[in-house]
Amino acid sequence: MSKISPFWVSAAVVLAAGLAFTEIVENQYYFTAIYLILQGLIMAVAWNILGGFTGYVNFGSAAFFAVGAYTAIALDKALGLPLPLLIVAAAAICGLIGLGVGYLTLRLKGVYFAIATLAMAIVLETFITNWSYVGGARGAYILTPDKHLWFDSYSEMLFMLMLVLAVVSVAISRKLNFSRLGRGLAAIRDDEVAAECAGVPTLRLKLVSTTIMGAMMGVAGAPYPFFVTYVDPLSAFNLFVAVNAIAMPMIGGTAHWIGPVIGALLVGSMQEIVKVNISSELNILIVGVMLVLFISLAPQGIVGLVQKHFLKRKA
Amino acid sequence: MSDVILRVENLSKRFGGFTALQNVALHLTAGERLGLIGPNGSGKTTLINCISGALYNDDGTIVFEGADITRLPPHQRARLGIARSFQIPKPFRSMSVLENLRIPLEYAAWSRAEHRRITDEAMHVLETIGLKELAGKSSGDLTQVDMRKLELARALAAKPKVLVSDEAMAGLSGAEVDEIIEILLGLNRTGVAVIMIEHIMRAVMKFSERVAVLDAGQKIADGDPQSVIANPDVQRAYLGE
Numbered sequence: 357m358s359k360i361s362p363f364w365v366s367a368a369v370v371l372a373a374g375l376a377f378t379e380i381v382e383n384q385y386y387f388t389a390i391y392l393i394l395q396g397l398i399m400a401v402a403w404n405i406l407g408g409f410t411g412y413v414n415f416g417s418a419a420f421f422a423v424g425a426y427t428a429i430a431l432d433k434a435l436g437l438p439l440p441l442l443i444v445a446a447a448a449i450c451g452l453i454g455l456g457v458g459y460l461t462l463r464l465k466g467v468y469f470a471i472a473t474l475a476m477a478i479v480l481e482t483f484i485t486n487w488s489y490v491g492g493a494r495g496a497y498i499l500t501p502d503k504h505l506w507f508d509s510y511s512e513m514l515f516m517l518m519l520v521l522a523v524v525s526v527a528i529s530r531k532l533n534f535s536r537l538g539r540g541l542a543a544i545r546d547d548e549v550a551a552e553c554a555g556v557p558t559l560r561l562k563l564v565s566t567t568i569m570g571a572m573m574g575v576a577g578a579p580y581p582f583f584v585t586y587v588d589p590l591s592a593f594n595l596f597v598a599v600n601a602i603a604m605p606m607i608g609g610t611a612h613w614i615g616p617v618i619g620a621l622l623v624g625s626m627q628e629i630v631k632v633n634i635s636s637e638l639n640i641l642i643v644g645v646m647l648v649l650f651i652s653l654a655p656q657g658i659v660g661l662v663q664k665h666f667l668k669r670k671a
Numbered sequence: 672m673s674d675v676i677l678r679v680e681n682l683s684k685r686f687g688g689f690t691a692l693q694n695v696a697l698h699l700t701a702g703e704r705l706g707l708i709g710p711n712g713s714g715k716t717t718l719i720n721c722i723s724g725a726l727y728n729d730d731g732t733i734v735f736e737g738a739d740i741t742r743l744p745p746h747q748r749a750r751l752g753i754a755r756s757f758q759i760p761k762p763f764r765s766m767s768v769l770e771n772l773r774i775p776l777e778y779a780a781w782s783r784a785e786h787r788r789i790t791d792e793a794m795h796v797l798e799t800i801g802l803k804e805l806a807g808k809s810s811g812d813l814t815q816v817d818m819r820k821l822e823l824a825r826a827l828a829a830k831p832k833v834l835v836s837d838e839a840m841a842g843l844s845g846a847e848v849d850e851i852i853e854i855l856l857g858l859n860r861t862g863v864a865v866i867m868i869e870h871i872m873r874a875v876m877k878f879s880e881r882v883a884v885l886d887a888g889q890k891i892a893d894g895d896p897q898s899v900i901a902n903p904d905v906q907r908a909y910l911g912e
């Protein structure tokens with residue numbers, strides 16, 4: 357019998373704790389608050405696959421979250437598919453768009469790439485704003501189904517769903533981080549020419565990276581319409597959501613899979629606390645300040661700080 | 672006559688209006704040791720960039736083992752068996768020295784490597800180059816000299832048929848230069864053809880079976896080392912006018 361890794365034990369504990377949480381806790385606020393943190397976590401993990409592992413820092417990734425949300429809206433309206441299928445469909449469509457956009461933009465480097473992805477986000481937003489089937493600029497209302505399995509409420513079910521999706525996303529990111537593919541991505545991040553000359557098919561690997569990123573962002577977005585019940589382009593392509601997806605991995609650390617997880621849990625819960633106790637306007641300021649502090653003082657994020665401290669102690 | 676493994680014909684490379692290489696022809700036979708010399712800025716590195724695919728040449732063809740590779744991307748050339756070191760080291764900085772070697776072993780040499788023994792194979796190469804003690808060290812923290820050695824180690828880890836070493840010895844002490852020459856000779860004995868770009872003439876003369884000379888983007892001499900050195904054109908290029 358092979359040993360079960362601590363990661364999977366932790367994952368099982370987290371899921372079990374989540375289930376217990378839905379049984380014990382009555383106050384619905386907690387479910388919506390944690391849902392938002394988990395949504396940020398999945399987006400952070402997704403952003404990090406392209407922005408962190410592969411080194412293609414960009415501002416456009418969060419657009420795939422919106423496309424995921426709108427995929428769910430459109431297919432819910434057209435076919436009335438159940439949520440799990442909507443999530444799968446969003447993953448497939450966003451993965452494909454990620455592949456296409458990657459093909460168009462990945463020849464660019466650095467700042468140019470970042471700007472191109474931003475332009476892509478604007479194109480997608482314009483497209484959706486003019487797509488009347490999903491409400492166009494007016495937005496769309498979504499009726500949440502009456503049924504919510506054995507859970508006490510729909511938001512409890514969404515919370516549990518998001519927890520499962522988050523665990524799966526983190527597992528994929530971790531697997532990638534320690535795989536041959538992940539090492540190839542790291543080589544691209546460190547030096548693309550040297551990577552090519554060492555046999556790494558950089559274009560193909562970058563396309564794999566944008567595809568996974570897109571699919572994962574889409575997964576984060578698909579349940580969103582059912583969570584908020586009203587979506588318009590402004591809320592789906594929200595700047596704050598996009599900034600979070602970048603800030604969380606940057607603050608946590610981008611080279612290791614655990615970085616975006618730490619960043620998302622830290623920044624996400626801090627934001628919820630601030631939102632409740634002070635104001636939601638202050639949130640974006642706080643993230644901005646933290647981001648600037650980390651980029652200038654600890655560019656390797658929290659993971660980098662811990663590693664450094666640990667290595668110094670050992671030496 | 673042994674087989675030609677690499678043949679460059681009529682190769683030209685321009686950067687804007689500047690012609691860095693003009694109608695260069697060069698060949699390499701399997702298992703050969705070729706020294707490539709020339710003054711600073713004569714186009715040696717540019718030629719290597721074209722051979723490895725890091726740059727695409729404007730005119731001319733490159734043939735490797737009978738197949739035209741002129742438009743092949745670098746990673747495919749690496750898989751076929753062309754490996755190079757970089758004159759200005761390009762380590763994978765986020766990785767340890769050992770991990771740097773995993774990349775060519777897992778990509779360029781994937782079809783030639785033993786998949787279960789990648790770490791052992793990497794350690795073996797590090798031992799040959801004399802970097803074994805630094806295996807766990809972050810490659811970004813190496814000294815310039817060790818970074819050059821890492822360049823060579825990473826190229827070796829690709830298990831090439833042709834290795835191009837671009838000034839791997841710059842900055843090394845006399846003893847270290849001898850060490851690297853021994854490593855390259857040892858590698859050559861296993862059948863690997865080597866192109867050695869070097870300014871250290873002692874090393875070039877000791878290592879090369881044949882020497883080619885570039886000057887201002889053109890090949891001005893190609894032949895056995897002694898006669899190339901004696902060639903008046905070569906002496907003029909080096910003395911500089």
Ligand SMILES: Nc1ncnc2c1ncn2[C@@H]1O[C@H](COP(=O)(O)OP(=O)(O)OP(=O)(O)O)[C@@H](O)[C@H]1O
Binds near residue numbers: 711715717718758
């Ligand atoms: N990417 C580039 N863009 C523009 N010019 C370049 C580029 N690469 C090289 N050159 C120019 O081409 C010429 C040849 O450069 P190259 O690096 O090939 O010379 P070299 O023989 O390797 O010199 P050294 O002995 O100094 O390494 C130089 O004049 C250089 O400035």
Ligand SMILES: [Mg+2]
Binds near residue numbers: 716837
């Ligand atoms: Mg050079």
